[in-house]
Amino acid sequence: MSESSMRILGLTGSLRTGSYNMGLLRAAQELAPAGIEIEIADIRGVPPYNEDLNHDGGPDAVRHLKAQAHAAHALLFAVPEYNYSMTGVQKNLVDWLSRPVEGSPLRHKPVALMGAGARFGTVRAQLALRQVFLFTESYAMIKPELMIPNAPEHFDSDGRLIDEALRQRVRAIVEALAQWARQVSLR
């Protein structure tokens, strides 16, 4: 895989306007070096998982999401924390993407995690999501990690990451994920 072809799909677990985690994905998009393209999934139309709807690729929004995930060389998850775990929204995305197991875009897919929380949030959520990636057989990048506490100090009122040192760490995650994808890709 050449560097010029690297495509990464960003997936957040927050629907909130002004979400810090969406801010992280936007920062990743802005900071991605030449040759790495980051697309951010629009997850607003994805319904709660329902096995009854999971035929012929699922509802339109799900089919679109799956196509984006298949087309991406790697996935970048921005991981908010609710009640010591990932949000229901994030788990719901994973559940849709995980089925059917044969042909799931999560299977053998290089993935990375990053996240921000109002206080300590994201640490436990990222650990919980890493556990899920065992079942989906996704190749979760181990390091570097990015867990940003006290997010209100580092983002402006529009949800833009303004801390320069953290912006460089976001860029480092993107570069590391691209490298990881090259190392583990079976394609």
Ligand SMILES: Cc1cc2nc3c(=O)[nH]c(=O)nc-3n(C[C@H](O)[C@H](O)[C@H](O)COP(=O)(O)O)c2cc1C
């Ligand atoms: C239902 C709910 C549960 C939460 N649980 C936690 C938690 O367990 N730990 C924590 O540090 N923050 C928790 N928070 C705070 C969120 O992590 C915080 O609002 C964060 O900014 C959400 O991410 P976002 O900015 O991307 O929307 C919770 C918020 C909500 C609404």
